[in-house]
Amino acid sequence: MQRFENARAAAHELRPDDPVYCFRPAVLKEDCRRFMEMFPGKTAYAVKTNGETLVLKTLVEAGVTAFDVASPGEFEAVREVSPDAEMLYMHPVKAQSHIRLALEKYGIRVISIDHEDEITKLTRVVRALDIDPGQITVFVRIQTKGSAAYELSKKFGAGPAYAVELSERLNRTGYKVGLCFHVGSQIEDPDTYERALASADWVRNRVSFDIVGLDVGGGFPAEYGQDPRKRKPDMPSLGQIMSRLSGDIREYGFHEMPLVAEPGRVIVARAFSLIVRVLMRKGRRLYINDGIWASLSDSWTGKITLPARIIPDPAIRSRNGDSANIVPFKVCGATCDSVDILSRPFWLPETIDTGDWIEIGNIGAYSLSLRTRFNGFYPDTFVEVTTPFEEGGAVEGFASLETMAD
Numbered sequence: 001m002q003r004f005e006n007a008r009a010a011a012h013e014l015r016p017d018d019p020v021y022c023f024r025p026a027v028l029k030e031d032c033r034r035f036m037e038m039f040p041g042k043t044a045y046a047v048k049t050n051g052e053t054l055v056l057k058t059l060v061e062a063g064v065t066a067f068d069v070a071s072p073g074e075f076e077a078v079r080e081v082s083p084d085a086e087m088l089y090m091h092p093v094k095a096q097s098h099i100r101l102a103l104e105k106y107g108i109r110v111i112s113i114d115h116e117d118e119i120t121k122l123t124r125v126v127r128a129l130d131i132d133p134g135q136i137t138v139f140v141r142i143q144t145k146g147s148a149a150y151e152l153s154k155k156f157g158a159g160p161a162y163a164v165e166l167s168e169r170l171n172r173t174g175y176k177v178g179l180c181f182h183v184g185s186q187i188e189d190p191d192t193y194e195r196a197l198a199s200a201d202w203v204r205n206r207v208s209f210d211i212v213g214l215d216v217g218g219g220f221p222a223e224y225g226q227d228p229r230k231r232k233p234d235m236p237s238l239g240q241i242m243s244r245l246s247g248d249i250r251e252y253g254f255h256e257m258p259l260v261a262e263p264g265r266v267i268v269a270r271a272f273s274l275i276v277r278v279l280m281r282k283g284r285r286l287y288i289n290d291g292i293w294a295s296l297s298d299s300w301t302g303k304i305t306l307p308a309r310i311i312p313d314p315a316i317r318s319r320n321g322d323s324a325n326i327v328p329f330k331v332c333g334a335t336c337d338s339v340d341i342l343s344r345p346f347w348l349p350e351t352i353d354t355g356d357w358i359e360i361g362n363i364g365a366y367s368l369s370l371r372t373r374f375n376g377f378y379p380d381t382f383v384e385v386t387t388p389f390e391e392g393g394a395v396e397g398f399a400s401l402e403t404m405a406d
């Protein structure tokens with residue numbers, strides 16, 4: 001992989017017409033180690049956030065020994081980078097053939113469920129393979145009510161009373177039983193984990209046996225950009241969130257059992273930026289070579305504010321306007337699909353023009369893992385970059401949270 005000091009150097013050297021992912025392995029290791037130091041248990045990286053081999057490999061180098069996986073593709077991706085990493089199969093609704101593959105081929109022994117039918121599937125496989133249920137830890141996923149940018153409790157999770165029933169049933173069959181939750185992604189309310197811990201505590205106090213572990217899921221917020229015209233939301237820092245979580249874990253008495261977290265976004269967001277090219281400027285509209293069907297579907301939902309900066313094409317000799325004047329542009333994606341328009345404007349210098357590049361920062365999570373081959377576009381160019389995004393020059397623009405009229 002080619003290596004550059006920053007995205008600007010990469011853009012000037014490569015003059016890329018296709019999107020380029022700028023990977024920062026040092027940043028990834030730093031954010032990963034920082035999380036592992038702060039969390040008082042096992043860190044299982046959520047592979048769906050960004051499952052590229054280079055990411056998984058770098059995480060193994062950083063000391064990650066466990067991964068949260070959800071599909072045969074993810075089992076294989078983890079096995080490819082590490083023959084002995086532990087895998088936690090934390091998808092509550094699975095195909096029976098995938099459960100079999102997990103137990104038989106990949107040796108997975110940690111699994112989550114939120115319904116009795118899933119226990120039936122699991123037990124069928126366990127019996128067929130003649131595995132002692134006592135070797136398997138089943139985490140019962142508890143429904144949580146949180147406040148996250150991406151709410152997930154509507155889709156998965158057993159209500160507390162039903163979770164008690166499921167736990168008892170698992171215990172009777174001989175499984176080891178843990179409790180887990182996943183509060184959604186990019187939490188927006190620091191009380192979210194405490195509420196989930198209270199539910200887990202309620203369940204634990206009503207089961208007739210000892211719970212073997214607690215998995216607090218993901219949801220830890222990553223840093224994004226900030227619209228300078230808006231008041232910064234009152235959100236504690238990651239360090240504060242983590243120390244409060246540790247305190248709450250102790251308060252509820254969960255600190256004496258094995259703990260697991262499944263962070264994704266918070267570990268990988270800062271490790272990538274993306275260089276896109278302006279294929280056309282039409283007034284206040286920019287047509288770029290990426291979009292909602294490639295790396296920008298997460299931003300399309302408009303829930304995160306991505307930091308961005310222009311990388312001017314040095315070949316453009318004359319420009320109109322003042323480069324210090326930051327104005328909103330509607331950003332149109334690469335495909336011929338008319339919905340491929342970002343829902344929020346990007347604020348950039350008014351001098352930006354056809355042929356310039358834009359570096360979009362902190363885009364390592366839920367970006368390239370969600371890209372499609374729609375319309376024949378599939379960005380797949382990676383370079384290594386040695387300086388963090390924040391140090392690559394002033395952040396001039398950002399995807400605003402405000403909508404823009406045509």
Ligand SMILES: *Cc1c(COP(=O)(O)O)cnc(C)c1O
Nearest residue numbers: 046185186218219262263264265
């Ligand atoms: C997606 C997911 C995660 C990771 O969530 P982040 O918000 O990216 O940390 C963790 N656990 C489960 C079960 C998930 O589905």
